[in-house]
Amino acid sequence: MFTRIVVASIAEDKSIPLILSGPSVDTGDAAAQAVSPSGKLTVVLRSVPGEKKKHFVEIWSESSILHLLETTAIHDDFYTDSTFGTLEWSRDETKIVYIAERKKSEDALEKYNYKPDWGETFTGRREPTLVVVNLENFEVKALAHLEGHMSPGQAIFSHDSNSLIFTGYNRDPQLYGIAYCQNRFTGLYQINTDGADLKTLTKDLKSARSPRLNKDGTTLIDIASGKVSTVVDYVRKADPKIGFPGLYIDQLPQQLWISSTKIIASSAHRTRRTLLSIDIESGAVEELTPASQYPGTTTLLFANEKWILTTYSTPTEPWALYLGQIDYGKGNSKVHFSILEQAKVEKAKAFYQPHSWSIMDKIPGQEESLEALYLEPFKRDGAAQQKSAVSGSKPPLVIFPHGGPHSALAAEFSVLNLVLVGLGFAVACVNFTGSLGFGQDNVEALVGRVGELDVKQCEAVRDYILSQGHVDTKRTCLTGGSHGGFIVAHLLKDPSWKAAVLRNPVMDIPALAGGTDNVPWGYAVNGLPYDMALPPTATLADPEVFKKLRASSPMEHVEKVVAPTLMMLGSGDRRVPPSQGISWWQARQNKIRQDKDEKHAKAVNRILMFDGTGHALDSIEAESHSTYALANFLVEFTRVDQP
Template sequence: MATKGPEVVTDSKEIAEIYKEFSKFPSLSKASIGPEVISQYGGKYCNIYTEWSQRDLERAEWVKFCRQYIMFYDEDSIVYTGPSGNCTELQGELLTEESPSGIFKAVLRKHTNKKGEEKQFLEIWNKNSKEKSINLSGLDMHGKVYEDDQFGCLVWSHSETHILYIAEKKRPKTETFFQTKPQIDMTEEDEDSIKPEKQKPVKGDVFVYWEDWGEELVKKSTPVLCVLDIESNSISILEGIPDHISPGQAFWAPNDTGIIFVGWDHEPQRLGLQHCTNRKSGLYYVDLTGGNCEQLSSQAKAVWSPRLSPDKCRIVYFEGDVGGPHHRCSKLCMYDWYTKVTSTVVDIVNQPGEDGFTGIYSSALPQNCWAMDSQRVLIGTPQRSRKDLLVINITTRNVTSLTSGSDAGSWTLLSIHQDLMVVTWSSPNCPPSLKVGFLPAAGKEQRVTWVALNETKILPGINWKILTFTPPLEQKNPKFPAMNFEGILVTPSEREEGAPTPIIVWPHGGPHSVFTAEWMLYPVTLCRLGFAVLLINYRGSIGFGQNSVFSLPGNVGSQDVKDVQFAAEFVMKEEFINTSKVFIIGNSHGGFLASHLIGQYPEFYKACAMRNPVINIASELGATDIPDWCTVEAGFEYTTGQLPTPPLLEAMLSKSPISFASQVKSPVLLMLGEKDKRVPPAQGLEFYRALKARGVPVRLLWYPDNNHSLSKVDAEADGFMNITLWFIKYL
């Protein structure tokens, strides 16, 4: 007799309670390992500092908190681990970094005064107290400090006497032509002697447009390298940086002789950087004494995420081609500081071989990613539908997985110090867990023993598995025929006898992105409510080899659409799924696919929900921060200053979901972010008006102060409730 399981939960209060329960699981954002301490009894121990993020639904904001652990060990075996005290909420911290010795800590903090003005302070802490608090806003040397992952950094010099960070360049003060102030007569000599910050405001420039770096980097236009001298409290803005580049991801050169950084070309235009690793950029070195700046990497490539080895002899970084798909397989390159020789450590993988290695698809290396021997680098990267930890030997070029034979799920390296690794692991039915383990000697890397610092339990009643799909012969790509794709199916484990499960089909955005088998709030909560969820990594996804990525441009709206439909129909046949209760959801390019599918297969999907979808590539071209996306995905090469032509616009329109809007029958829920620069809300409005005019049930939710991700806590929670109730309405 089959076990009777719950039907789909339909009560809004119960749905809200389940969402509230699942949203409490925090995610790890940072870990650092303190210096080794030898106790009076001869044992060794260290402290592990971790930072976590959690949704607070009552306050409608993300809460950041820290927790510390103590770990006793003997050589390379862990004797004891445990938490040290309770969690503590972090207030106003934007960036933090411990000094190399572990004695000091730098904190960039924001503080809002009684007038509502936000100030930024740079604080220096020792083990016992706060030593300094410097009002960066009051010094008025630069604009706001960058705290983002793209440019931002907070780095101690090796001597621990200076701190390096990135800030917005100070802009000249402006005023209108009609502003009147008391005038003081000055001679030319007087004017020349006035300090720059005291010079007259520039008239008529109040409303001059400053181009920024796009989605999630709004108001970040012209970054500068800043150095704080801790002893004198003085700040200097580094000179010598070429005018045509924006510096970021900086760190101190060996012996503190200068600064190494990534510089992104911003002439003749700034294209959106978020999730785009294909922007022209280089690895640079600026000498602190002479102010000379030289490029260390090749001239016409995209580079990112440089990291200096512990012996301060080598720099590894990612490199890829400029233009084309926004994210794809990249090289791991290495620059030898003393021989000045650049080499490729891991090359691009077009088609995975027998070893199964699919290439590197990481958007960033951890700040600490080198083994103690300065011969091995650790990388977390998607490998098909999982994220694995890889160790790469820079001498032998061997790539070994540390996690392929371990628990199913996905792994992320947070930090490594003295070969002690701190990682996080999760799966679609298990929240993030913090683990530690020692990296074994070279050649024995697969023998890691992982010890959990915080225990998380697999949620009962939820199963998942990875499915592989082989496109039928007529749907194979002629250029890349030997290619399959995958999906992650999350299902309620208990079903009522004779009652097949309704399913939600979910293609990812990007399109050159991937779903990995990890904890995701929406899918797991929908599953707990009684839905099966199919997350689809169609051809074009990263993690499957470079050929997968390059198979999609020029074929959007057809190859990706057919992949999603094939996967959905395959699961209908093979699993215990209710074929009359199929729903679809998608974000960004996933919304592009969802709106295509309800137009091309109008009888298949009961209802549809989409967040910031691409609807009309042609009309998006002039409004998005990534116009090259429109051109490349339509099958054309993008050139700066490119003007639209009738053939280009016709191709874009023919590949867009708006072309099938007249065939849509499924009820549609649209969720749009008012401040989305990637897929401006006019895209969703265009679809809303087209459907409304044709009598299709459509509902539009408009989220002020939200960008493309719709990740503000209140918008995310409201979106979940509305999606769930929309699907329940049409069950």
């Protein structure tokens, strides 16, 4: 974990000049830290490696440590993720709550009992538990097992500091992967800080998370599906006048109240993320960062009655830290932002500056929800393009669909896109039907049509860009991961693609059932029912179900692929196990060996495996080398002078 101190002041003209920006400091073994409400104390959670890992809770005042509590005998690793992770002070600063893994039993009859974990990104994380530190008697207590039917996360203190409100993730009928899946069965619960009197707060809701109390403790909000008192309901279709598509938020920020009745949140809004003000009494929603002023992506970090702290970037501007003040108006509030700090990328400026970007939102003959973030080398004449890594008189085109499928690509800074455009490529990042930020009707329109509608729309984006005459029509290539890799593999039926790079792609949906942590996914995207209580492969016994799942899988037409392909897999992927990519790669290898057709005989079919890395390929080694390998592969097979 790294920390950094930034100091700013308010000038007479309300600008906020930066006074001091300290260096990033590695806090070593610290897992998390939080400042008390008064600002006088800081709690640090620390894990110290060794023959046996040790865990500590530290209470600091300024530069001095006041209390050091070893908790090794009470629990195992701390949780610091956004799903379960918690580190909160009570308002009276007498208690602290955090989430940690329940201590494993050393009993000879129990220690080998099978206990499922929470899947992708949570391998080995099985039983998160609430831990309360009482600073009046320095007792550290892991609360009861909560009846074994749920796992707690995102805990906050009640206004009187005597109880906890938290998200409970259902463990029944069985565990499925929680990462990237905000529609799992969850509820809000309340329990006393001594572990007594557990209550359910959301009995009529199937999914509720991110509890947040306002400052005076009178209002509790959360993200939910269903109705207790709905502030902002989902939007079927975006209003053509204001374009509000509904809320698309993974978790609510920890600090988001700007008054007792208003909150701030950032949400997907077509091909960008924007800042919204939400009145919890009237349900009125205001966009504080309209596209006319902030065409890129704004992400909220912190908000209170006086300040809003955000990050902001565009495809040509690296992330910057913004501090804003709200000017309240009647239905027309404005935020006056000042830039606190920008990313230091002086050495890379010459590489990333010469390109432009736009959002393609009107693709002829397609649904109005289809959009693409388009980047291309900026004002390059033929001579300049010839000097690029890919050469030629016009740039080659990369089509880049996102994963999910129910996620979205945003107009934000991306190192991968920067690298590709710097090498001379044009890039189109496609938000196809089913993407978030376009209304609920758009999300549901893809269900039952994966491998068909999403594929056709990527082809439509390619054809539209080629028709504009700015790119080389004979040099089009592909990249995508997860469901994006699924789309890429489908697109490869067309022999005109020059090359493709696939990252942890879904290739055979029926075969997923035996290895993924998210079995329901394949059924849901195909519009098929799935009984969450059944064993993963039970439903495949129905021949019609098997036929439907197989028909939507890229493995159905692997023999048609002739373009050079590079497969990049993570050996630790729990969401799309590497066997998916390996099986497709093996099928291609077999076709290459057996087929006498010249196109297949000369086919290139490579595969990379990153040990210990999960679905996102986000270890330092995997992220850096996969970017290099992807760029190098596409250059190899698209440059004009390639054999």
